[in-house]
Amino acid sequence: MKRLLSFLLCFGILMFWSSCRNDFEFTPSKGNLEFAKDTIYLDTVFSTIGSSTYNLKVYNRSNDDIVIPSIQFENGINSLYRMNIDGSTGLQGAQEGKLFENVELLAKDSLFIFIETTIDISTLGALENQFLYTDKILFDSGSNQQDVDVVTLVKDAVFIYPNKDENTGIIETLVFDVDGDGTDDETTLQGRFLTDEELTFTNEKPYVIYGYAGVGAGKTLTMEAGARVHFHADSGIIVTDNGSLNINGSLSTDQETLENEVILEGDRLEPLYENIPGQWGTIWLFNGSVNNTINYATIKNATIGVLAEGNQNTTNDKLTITNSQIYNASSFGLLGRATSITAENVVINNCGQSSFAGTFGGKYNFTHCTIANYWNNSFRQFPALLLNDFIVDANNTIITNDLIEANFTNCIIYGNDNPEFLLENEGDVFNFNFTNNLLRFDNNNLEGNGNYIFDDPTFYVSNIFNQLPDFQDPYENLMHIGQVSGAKGQALALSPAGYDILGQPRDGSNPDIGAYNYTTFDE
Structure with missing residues (x-):
């Protein structure tokens, strides 16, 4: 009898508790969501290179569990953005990452939306070297609709990268005379030699380099004032036998933008990466390269800023570097090995x-x-x-x-x-x-x-x-x-x-x- 009474008592309590719960009764959103920001700025990206992932936090401040009928981009399936909501990619097929239906959000709770993009500027019909691409994230529709703007600046660029065998997936590596015996040697450095048409870097578009861009025997790579060069991870420039590198920057009037300097850095443009060391390899002035000059350049965030080796007994210096800055190298800023370097007005720090x-x-x-x-x-x-x-x-x-x-x-x-x-x-x-x-x-x-x-x-x-x-x-x-x-005032005149x-x-x-x-x- 006691067991029966105990069972009936517990059953009654459970029934009463269940009848009072409305945790799983979601009501439609009424357009009163709150957002951590009203505009999501995806920092500048290069054309065809994927962005970092950015997030938006969405709040339900009400006492009701709600369901948001739809979350989508204003440009629909044609949007160049994609999103993920709390781990979900939404509807499958063409609408994946673009459209989400019946998104539930508990009372006094929040959800995360993660946004990224990859944009080919040539598909936008842009006539300039950069294009501002915008869209909106729409929450619900009709009178309940709310939105958050999404904005990205896309830069066009000249891309230099090694060839890849479509059948084997093997990426091209550099072949040149490494040991000075007159015979070309295979290396493990992914990259390729620049063509004659690529041997002048101008300030018209940024240059993005994957792998090592090689300067061949007897060739000269010239970087004009205002040129911007960006390196992917494990990338750089290598100047081989009788080749030369001439970086010809000039004095800038604006020390913030350094509009006339040549700037060499990584290919991540987000502020988070602005001063992160070791994002790319090095400028390698290989044994046998000659008459290398660097003037008014900023070289930052490399593994080794500049590596010069060999040719210590030549008439002209292996490297003359003037009016330049080297920062945030994870190893050495400027490294010489049995070489000859003349430097004036050079600043090196944080290595x-x-x-x-x-x-x-x-x-x-x-x-x-x-x-x-x-x-x-x-x-x-x-x-x-x-x-x-x-x-x-x-x-x-x-x-x-x-x-x-x-x-x-x-x-x-x-x-x-x-x-x-x-x-x-x-x-x-x-x-x-x-x-x-x-x-x-x-x-x-x-x-x-x-x-x-x-x-x-x-x-x-x-x-x-x-x-x-x-x-x-x-x-x-x-x-x-x-x-x-x-x-102050202590230098030799x-x-x-x-x-x-x-x-x-x-x-x-x-x-x-x-x-x-x-x-x-x-x-």
Whole structure:
């Protein structure tokens, strides 16, 4: 009897509770949804390259569980956008990602809509190199209809990519004389050599490179002022035997847009990727390439900004780089191997290893450069400046090569570590000189030993140690120096006095150390 009464009591409670629940009774939406934003801006994308995924949060603030009869794009199945709602792609077939019916949303709850796009600008009939593509997400219809705008700027571009075998899926790799024996060698570098028609990059359209764009023997790749070059992951430029790279930027009037500089960076245009290191490979000036010049360029977010190797004994320098900036390299900003580099008004900062490394000997002359390293993404093994004259082969044999000269005049060599320059030699010829530089070096274990005898005028003349450079914001690559900088007015006066990286005349008597003249900013 007791069991029967207990059963009847529980059954009655369940029946009462069930009769009061309306959790699964959805009422039609009344057009009172709320949205986290009224416009979704999908940041600029290149034609035919898919965007990142963006999201929109939709709220039901009411006390009722509702059903939204339809969520769709205004352009219907012809929309170039696609969406996913809380993991669902909606109706199948042509309407997939375009139309969703009877979307349920509980009281006081929300849902996520994820939006992406891939747009071929040629299908839009656009006459310009960029096109603003818009659509709307429509919620419900009739008097209850609400909408959210979706906007994307699409840029046309010149695409350079290796060929792919349709049958095997194998992607073309570069073939050239790697070891200098006169015979072409197979490599694993995906890419192809530029045709003669592709050897001039203009400012008319951006260039997007997949794999390595090769500059063949005896060819010259020229980048004109204002050119924009974007690299996909594991991509870059390689200049081979007797080939040359000439980047011919010029001074910009607007330091925000840098309209006349040549800018080389990754192919992700979203702000999230603006300063992410390691998005692409390198500009590789291969052994045998000659007469490479870079003027007014910004090279950012590479693995190695510029890699120059070989040809240290040629009449002309392997690389002359002026008025340029290299930032956010995940490894080295500028790496030389047994090569010759002349640099003036160059700024290098925020690199995972060294900002400049002259390795395995060579010949280097740097004047009025800012070689800094304020890397804070991970542990950094090397200082801002590294010089050595050796390599260690697979058998742990040390092989040396002469450091013919390494001269640093009127340079800032600084960073968030200490010391910020390291000199390592194993051979007999290791020639270097530091004159009128601002240096960070405070290490009792090294100072006074070997290469660190700072009162020896053969190697060190009129340098300043450990005074603050007063950078504007080195962690944001703002490397201007302020009025209280230890570099102010301390450079060796040169003739002619010349100009700083911004085209400002240098003081003829008391110039400033580094690439920038001092300036005033909020400190």
